[in-house]
Amino acid sequence: MATLYIDNKPYEFEEGRNLLHTCLGLGFDIPHFCWHPALDSVGACRQCAVKLFKDENDCTGTIVMSCMTAARDNMRISIDDKEAHEFRAEVIGFLMANHPHDCPVCDEGGECHLQDMTVLTGHTYREHRFKKRTHRNQDLGPFVHHEMNRCIACYRCVRFYRDYAGGKDLEVFGWHDSVYFGRHESGVLASEFAGNLVEVCPTGVFTDKTFRKHFTRKWDLCSAPSVCVHCSLGCNTIAGQRSGVLRRILNRFSEDVNGYFLCDRGRFGYEFVNGSRRVRTPLAKKGRNQKLEPLDRSAAIKRVAELFSSGRPVIGIGSGRASLESNFALRQLVGPQRFFVAESETQHSITTEIVHALRRTPASRASLRDVAKAGAVLVLGEDVTNTAPLLALAVRQACRTAALTNAHGLGIDPWNDAAIRETGHNVRSSLVVATPTLTKLDDVATTVYHAPPDDISRLGFAIAHALDGSAPAPRGLSPEIEAMARGIARDLAQAARPAVVSGAGSGSASVVEAAAGVAAALYKVNHDACLCMSLSECNSFGCTLLGGRDLTAALDAAERDNAEAVVVLEADLYRNCDPAIAGALLTLPRNVVVIDHTLTATAAMADLVLPAATFAEASGTFVNNEGRFQRFFSAIAPQAGFAPGYRWIAEILSVVGPEAPRWETLDDIVNDMESRVADCAGIRAAAPSASFREGSQKIARQSFRASGRTALLANTSVAESPNPADPDSALAFSPEGIQAPREQPLVARYWAPGINSVQAVSKYHGDPPAALVKGEAGADAAENHGAKAPAAFASHASEWLVMPLHHIFGSEELSMLSPSVASLARSALIVLNPEDAAKLSIRENDAVEVSNYALSCACVAAIASWVTKGSAALSVGRPETQGLDLPEWLWIRKAGAP
Amino acid sequence: MIALVKALWTVFLHSFRKRATIEYPEKKAYLAPRWRGRIVLTRGPDGKERCVGCYLCSAVCPVSCIALQCAEDETGRRYPEFFRINFSRCIFCGYCEEACPTYAIQLTPDYEMSEYDRQNLVYEKEDLLISGQGKYPGYDFYRVAGVSIGGKGKGEGENEQPPIDVRGLAD
Numbered sequence A: 001m002a003t004l005y006i007d008n009k010p011y012e013f014e015e016g017r018n019l020l021h022t023c024l025g026l027g028f029d030i031p032h033f034c035w036h037p038a039l040d041s042v043g044a045c046r047q048c049a050v051k052l053f054k055d056e057n058d059c060t061g062t063i064v065m066s067c068m069t070a071a072r073d074n075m076r077i078s079i080d081d082k083e084a085h086e087f088r089a090e091v092i093g094f095l096m097a098n099h100p101h102d103c104p105v106c107d108e109g110g111e112c113h114l115q116d117m118t119v120l121t122g123h124t125y126r127e128h129r130f131k132k133r134t135h136r137n138q139d140l141g142p143f144v145h146h147e148m149n150r151c152i153a154c155y156r157c158v159r160f161y162r163d164y165a166g167g168k169d170l171e172v173f174g175w176h177d178s179v180y181f182g183r184h185e186s187g188v189l190a191s192e193f194a195g196n197l198v199e200v201c202p203t204g205v206f207t208d209k210t211f212r213k214h215f216t217r218k219w220d221l222c223s224a225p226s227v228c229v230h231c232s233l234g235c236n237t238i239a240g241q242r243s244g245v246l247r248r249i250l251n252r253f254s255e256d257v258n259g260y261f262l263c264d265r266g267r268f269g270y271e272f273v274n275g276s277r278r279v280r281t282p283l284a285k286k287g288r289n290q291k292l293e294p295l296d297r298s299a300a301i302k303r304v305a306e307l308f309s310s311g312r313p314v315i316g317i318g319s320g321r322a323s324l325e326s327n328f329a330l331r332q333l334v335g336p337q338r339f340f341v342a343e344s345e346t347q348h349s350i351t352t353e354i355v356h357a358l359r360r361t362p363a364s365r366a367s368l369r370d371v372a373k374a375g376a377v378l379v380l381g382e383d384v385t386n387t388a389p390l391l392a393l394a395v396r397q398a399c400r401t402a403a404l405t406n407a408h409g410l411g412i413d414p415w416n417d418a419a420i421r422e423t424g425h426n427v428r429s430s431l432v433v434a435t436p437t438l439t440k441l442d443d444v445a446t447t448v449y450h451a452p453p454d455d456i457s458r459l460g461f462a463i464a465h466a467l468d469g470s471a472p473a474p475r476g477l478s479p480e481i482e483a484m485a486r487g488i489a490r491d492l493a494q495a496a497r498p499a500v501v502s503g504a505g506s507g508s509a510s511v512v513e514a515a516a517g518v519a520a521a522l523y524k525v526n527h528d529a530c531l532c533m534s535l536s537e538c539n540s541f542g543c544t545l546l547g548g549r550d551l552t553a554a555l556d557a558a559e560r561d562n563a564e565a566v567v568v569l570e571a572d573l574y575r576n577c578d579p580a581i582a583g584a585l586l587t588l589p590r591n592v593v594v595i596d597h598t599l600t601a602t603a604a605m606a607d608l609v610l611p612a613a614t615f616a617e618a619s620g621t622f623v624n625n626e627g628r629f630q631r632f633f634s635a636i637a638p639q640a641g642f643a644p645g646y647r648w649i650a651e652i653l654s655v656v657g658p659e660a661p662r663w664e665t666l667d668d669i670v671n672d673m674e675s676r677v678a679d680c681a682g683i684r685a686a687a688p689s690a691s692f693r694e695g696s697q698k699i700a701r702q703s704f705r706a707s708g709r710t711a712l713l714a715n716t717s718v719a720e721s722p723n724p725a726d727p728d729s730a731l732a733f734s735p736e737g738i739q740a741p742r743e744q745p746l747v748a749r750y751w752a753p754g755i756n757s758v759q760a761v762s763k764y765h766g767d768p769p770a771a772l773v774k775g776e777a778g779a780d781a782a783e784n785h786g787a788k789a790p791a792a793f794a795s796h797a798s799e800w801l802v803m804p805l806h807h808i809f810g811s812e813e814l815s816m817l818s819p820s821v822a823s824l825a826r827s828a829l830i831v832l833n834p835e836d837a838a839k840l841s842i843r844e845n846d847a848v849e850v851s852n853y854a855l856s857c858a859c860v861a862a863i864a865s866w867v868t869k870g871s872a873a874l875s876v877g878r879p880e881t882q883g884l885d886l887p888e889w890l891w892i893r894k895a896g897a898p
Numbered sequence B: 001m002i003a004l005v006k007a008l009w010t011v012f013l014h015s016f017r018k019r020a021t022i023e024y025p026e027k028k029a030y031l032a033p034r035w036r037g038r039i040v041l042t043r044g045p046d047g048k049e050r051c052v053g054c055y056l057c058s059a060v061c062p063v064s065c066i067a068l069q070c071a072e073d074e075t076g077r078r079y080p081e082f083f084r085i086n087f088s089r090c091i092f093c094g095y096c097e098e099a100c101p102t103y104a105i106q107l108t109p110d111y112e113m114s115e116y117d118r119q120n121l122v123y124e125k126e127d128l129l130i131s132g133q134g135k136y137p138g139y140d141f142y143r144v145a146g147v148s149i150g151g152k153g154k155g156e157g158e159n160e161q162p163p164i165d166v167r168g169l170a171d
């Protein structure tokens, strides 16, 4: 601990940061714009001036930029100094000279860093008498709105977009006071992380276009800490609603997981919650071929409960997009033997393989932060940009570790961003991208290798063998690949904290085995090695802990046991398996009950639909790809028609069996699960329980400025009703309570006195205690669990090996129900090798038919040379390609050709 | 006894004094122009709704009796989709008028709003919107704001330069 004297008072602090960061952390307010906790300092805006004194006798001092000055022991500074204050007031005066009179119609208003800083600096009246400079706006696509007049030229946007996220199409144009931040012309921002501009930009230049459609000021949003449902990483978010409409998603800082950023699928996929296909009341059919009609709640529960008295078994199908609690409740309802997971046989074997690999690996399990700090990264088989976007952002940061080390050697402070980038131009950490399809990370990779999954797996085995002679070696490798493997092995072995990244996206269990093998072999020579794998859904990991089997097994059980009913929990079976299996599962049993929030193809087949709450209306737990238990809390108060899946099941259980557990609250289920499922020990530590109080108060979901409380519902009844109660959490549906809680899992908004913008995050500290799924014993097992390298890829005469092609916008189920995301999705694409395309006389954009014995799907052709001859890549998750379990050998022909 | 007579005498004398009360509702009381009574939403000089749905009035209201939802037309002009004041809660403090950056919301010298049913004191936008400009004629927020709306492009507001051409060499 070192001591810093601020206005003659001593404060203890940890060295290693700049003065600005240190002072903000100590609770001081220093106006600033260009510094950002993740983007660090460049000293561009000159707003953060403070006085620095040589010693206690120096009473003149010099003005320095606090963001560009390291905080050192025994330093003496003044924030309140008159000259420093005048300096800052003058700077903001200049910044505001051209600022438009927009606050009332600016979406940033009320959470604007510029407003906060202007007030903080005391700049109340405009002194500039001349005309204001103006700019034309651009249309930047469905996510981000552009209002260029409001720019103060802090350069944060381009520093994030280009330097941090690797985007190429946002630039700064022009010069002096007319610089322009935008694209070379109107058009959709190409980066998957463009939505972060909304939070990064300290003004209203970049605002959320989807929020604009149902705009609400920050002070009116009723918010809750939440977790993203659109991929397995489980980024921490804040969900804000008003009048039961989910209005927007913001980042919730988590040091280990997503840091300060989200991807656009996570930020803008939320609109499915307000979607027109939501089910909001129980629906039932009178007979199999009749229409679904509304039914009242108690009748619906009675109908389900009756299914259990027939004596024949009921089968339960859980899913990776339902909470751990709902899956557990279903497992209790039907019994562990009859609990299945909505995954095809292949998908399930991969998910299980990944979870086992992660739990058994001797290397450590990598969080996104670990990946971002890795000295070398091997991406094996996974197109992370499209399956787990924030993992790609982390990998991109890892490419800079060499530059950081280099800068450290030159005596440059770790926060001095411009200097580090300047000195690090030619210094790049090793990044190997070995994937079946082209990836966006190729541009920063030191080695790129695209080949069919089996060849990727062989490369993995070869690397493992090069690292550890006792690991099985693939047979018949070409000398180039062997040399490549040796080179990669050497880089990984020598790097500080090397990371192996893989996942379920390639659809190949052997790729996953290979990645696990590399991690195990690497660990032998480098104990800092870590392993990171992504899964297919937000709770795939959690669902696997409950031990269900796959859908083929479910169908077998249904047939064998002559099942009375099947209960499907938050899953569309048609998306996850062969339509023949899904169809049989939904017709064989006498009754089909679907608990879901959206009317999917599966729900349309049901005899009874129980409307589930989405993540925004329920509290629960997801287990992310790393095995981290993360709690999400309802932003929207419980409503009459629908309820969380576990609540429906608890009610059914209370009718079915007198010996059934009594689950009144979420905590009851969590405690019950912790005692019954050994692998779920730790779920309780995910967040404080409902009885938690800070002081004696709950945490407020609403800000104390929440308005319209006596008018919002006055059109229905002028008599005011009490705030809804929340028995499931320590949060209250009220402005009364703690506004800025200390516990990260309970942070419902970022706010500090005087700091209304998201930048208040700099005043929050700490992370939750990590509650990770425990590793399994038998780390040795991971090394030789009998995995063998597959044979090399060889093309077939009339079939193509069709590999999965993932799209960030288009391949994920729920985000596609969000109009903004759906507007960016293209029709299903098949990418062919130029020679194959010529052979089939297929040209770019031709209509193509891809088929196997049972299915045929229409798609559009693209031609690229990264595709290995004899293979092809086909969009997954699109309605056109549903039912295919890629990679698969398929016939390809031009539509209309014989 | 004497005191009683005295008191009655005083009362008697009062019947010849000038009246303090007035014959309401036949006669109306004098109200100062700045009297704070029934709230209205006004229109701008061009006859369009002044309110831009900024939520400042609702935020400042100490009894939280204003609720609205902001919306935007296809040209970028903002307006309240609904605007509701619960007058059974309003204390006529006038903060909303003070907070309003567009002079849209104004308090008027009208207090005759009594109702038998409290529900009738909930006023919607149709009940609040008047056709005139109220106390502040001539002010049009969009003339001084930087955003463009139908009929006003970038750089066409008051005190604005024409928009920069970033592709130009000399700007």
Ligand code: SF4
Residues within 6 Å of the ligand: A099, A100, A101, A102, A103, A104, A106, A107, A108, A109, A110, A112, A113, A114, A115, A150, A202, A203, A204, A205
């Ligand atoms: S950016 Fe901030 S200061 Fe500027 S108009 Fe918007 S809210 Fe007002």
Ligand code: SF4
Residues within 6 Å of the ligand: A150, A151, A152, A153, A154, A155, A156, A157, A158, A181, A200, A201, A202, A203, A205, A206
């Ligand atoms: S657009 Fe925003 S982030 Fe970019 S320079 Fe302007 S104010 Fe800064």
Ligand code: SF4
Residues within 6 Å of the ligand: A228, A229, A230, A231, A232, A233, A234, A235, A258, A262, A263, A264, A265, A266, A267, A388, A389, A390, A391
């Ligand atoms: S990376 Fe995944 S979890 Fe994170 S915001 Fe994007 S979709 Fe959500």
Ligand code: SF4
Residues within 6 Å of the ligand: A104, B050, B051, B052, B053, B054, B055, B056, B057, B058, B068, B096, B099, B100, B101, B102, B103, B104, B105
């Ligand atoms: S303050 Fe004025 S412009 Fe803003 S919402 Fe209220 S009435 Fe409309």
Ligand code: FES
Residues within 6 Å of the ligand: A020, A031, A032, A033, A034, A035, A042, A043, A044, A045, A046, A047, A048, A065, A066, A067, A068
């Ligand atoms: S924050 Fe220090 S110069 Fe911009």
